[in-house]
Amino acid sequence: MTTGREHSESTRRRTLLKGAVVAAVPAATGLLGGSLAYSGSASAADTLPEYAPVPASSIGPALNAAGYHVGRIRGNLYWVTDAYYQAMFLTTREGVVLVDAPPTIGHNLLRAIDDVTQANDMPSKVTHLVYSHSHADHIGASAILGKDVVRIGHTETRRLLLLDRDPNRPVPTETFDHRYVLKVGGERLELAHHGPNHSPDNIFVYAPAQRTLMVVDVLYPGWVPFKNLAVSQDIPAWVKAHDVAMEYPWQTLVGGHLGRLGVRADGDIQRQYMADLDAAVRNASATLDPTPYFHKYGPSGNSWAIFKTYLDAVARQAAEPVVAKYTGTLAAADVFTVDNAFALLESQRIDGGLLGPFGVHP
Structure with missing residues (x-):
């Protein structure tokens, strides 16, 4: 059950994030038809640097009134974004398989899953959660799924989370070292660890039937990589991970960040960058x-x-x-x-x- 305080905090956070998106790209997205009411002084904003406009091709779909977008990738595979982070989920006849639980999306993950499963008369309960890696900005909302969900991650993810002791990131209940095939309700995900890249434990998640790859903090469709090459811990391996990603026969990429999905041309242009x-x-x-x-x-x-x-x-x-x-x-x-x-x-x-x-x- 969500308390009044939790609901208030969740509403405040969603309002802040929606406002930030509107302020950043109002003409391109037309998200909410409103303006952000700043509590700080105008003079502080005047001292901030100016940057080049965001290309229209870099911006994803408009968010709904609750501050998220959920869309079908192909078949029973869907994605959720708040224009800052992304998650992916498979609906099956036995329940939902979710990949990552970013805290900026938070409870909107469950709302998005309900949107899809209710419309398609499918079970809405999340039965499995796959961790792309241990970082809190991608799995820090894991705890909202409760204790019954099967959490799957790399062996190194479990080790790192045991050290972090973060109640919002329960340790994986099932782990693997190199490859793991997850089959639930007629759907399939292929998990693989190709060595360290952005982090020691960052994995590749491939949905073969949907020709979709999710690899987080490596490719940034439409954008340059985040600061300091995604704050990656092994830069040579991170650069090599670009080639590993492009060796998969994917047509759609879920990169974990920002507001749109990727196509193969996005991988080519980042490698050229x-x-x-x-x-x-x-x-x-x-x-x-x-x-x-x-x-x-x-x-x-x-x-x-x-x-x-x-x-x-x-x-x-x-x-x-x-x-x-x-x-x-x-x-x-x-x-x-x-x-x-x-x-x-x-x-x-x-x-x-x-x-x-x-x-x-x-």
């Missing part, structure tokens, strides 16, 4: 003169200032042509490309041994 960024970082590392940074901060012995100013300058120089190429094509190219260049630069230095002026020289 990463190739361009890699080339630009390598070029900037090879051509940017480090002398001014050593001359400025070396005499005072401020080593960290040398590192910061030089590495920041390399990232900015590398990002410039990439931002110019992808602005208007990928949303937020001007928001996160400098951060992504910095993350790739650090990976090239630490993982690839391309140390630039900080390497061994004659």
Whole structure:
């Protein structure tokens, strides 16, 4: 049962998220026909940076009055989004299989499932929950499903959640190391772990009958990757995961973030973005003169200032042509490309041994 306090908090959160979406893309989506009432001062908003408009092709379907969209992918496979996060679910004659439970969507997951199952006279109870990985922003609403649901995740997901001890993320009741085939009520999901990428435990979830792949925090349809290459823990493996994803014969991608589904062209363009960024970082590392940074901060012995100013300058120089190429094509190219260049630069230095002026020289 939901208490009055929980209902009030849930309503407040949905209102905030709906307002943020309306404020961000009112012309493109026409979501609610209203405007966001800010409680802060206008002067604070005036000091915030301006960014390039979000391309219309990067925006997903309009949300309903409750702040979510639920749509059919193919057959009995559906997806839910609040324009920030995504989940996927299969309806079956034995119950619902849900993949991820993002807290920003929260109880709207259950409302979306009810929308679909009631319309199709199918059981609405969630019997199985698949964890894509352990991160709270993707499975932090798991607890709302109760204790009876079968939770499935990678062995490493269980280990990490046992360490986190988060009551909102109960540990998986069934785990696997490499592959797991889930069959429920005539439907099938194929789970696979291809090694670490965004996180040590991030898995690929493939629905073969629906030609749909869900892999989270790797591909971002219509957008550049989130800050610092999705805050990934293994950058070389994360880059390799792009190729692994494209080896699946999918037609539809559920990426876990933002407001629309992906098509194969989205995977191609992100791989090209990463190739361009890699080339630009390598070029900037090879051509940017480090002398001014050593001359400025070396005499005072401020080593960290040398590192910061030089590495920041390399990232900015590398990002410039990439931002110019992808602005208007990928949303937020001007928001996160400098951060992504910095993350790739650090990976090239630490993982690839391309140390630039900080390497061994004659």
